[in-house]
Amino acid sequence: MERKKSQKTGETPKDSALVARAKKGDKAAFEDLVKMYSRYVYTTAFFMLRDTHEAEDASQEVFVKVYLSISGFRGLSSFKTWIRKLTVNTCIDKLRLKSKHKDKKISLDRMTEDYEVVFTRSSHNLEKSYLRQEVVKDVLKIVVNMEESYRIPLILRDLQDYSYREIADLTGKPIGTVKTNIHRARKIIKDKLKTYK
């Protein structure tokens, strides 16, 4: 299906219609938006917070804020972009509150045991290649187990498409440090994948 020129990246006609209805107070439309985006928001929160309960709490907080403020959303960006940025901001605030606690490593084994990793837009090659799916799950495991100073910039850059400047502003770190940490994070993934083979 050809995308209309007026459509923002990541926005479908269905999104636009639901957002328009939700802005007018249509709760059913808002519920549909929750169904469309809850997993996306939860995934983003989980990668940043590394805790299932906190990720769900953050997800609820995000949607509560969206519900209370959607009538004021002008749509200069797509709804998906807006909710993504809100999720990231909410998680950054939670991490700041937690910053005094020790950076605990959380085993991802329980996560992959209890929850399913779903590939939403798999290429045909990936669907066919079980081995490649396993490598991607290994990458996920490595990312989630990384320390915060590497994990957060990597997630924001490579999974959320933030610019270096935006990451520097969000994390309060100099842009040079952000770039260095992202480079190091990628190297950690590369080195650890070698040990898995």
Next chain:
Amino acid sequence: MANISRYLRIVKEAEIEPEDSIEDRIMDRISNIKEEDREEILDKDFLQFLKNSNSKAYHFEQKVRSHPGLAALFSIMVLGAAAILAYIAKLIISAENK
């Protein structure tokens, strides 16, 4: 790092399946919002975020800050075009005065 970029591109499309009924719990929480909690939920930081997301000027500023090289190039081109137009205007005026 080419392989890592490829895997990270795929990871971007991966989602974690949360526990059952997360949507129901979200809607339950929304249904239980009290009016007195609204101010606490929509705090100063969130209101600033909402204001920024609705501001064309803010979006433009962010684009410029994220791409300073492009912004500088664009500014030079605009100034160059303005200088050329000013020179052409001067030539036309001089020709008319002769």
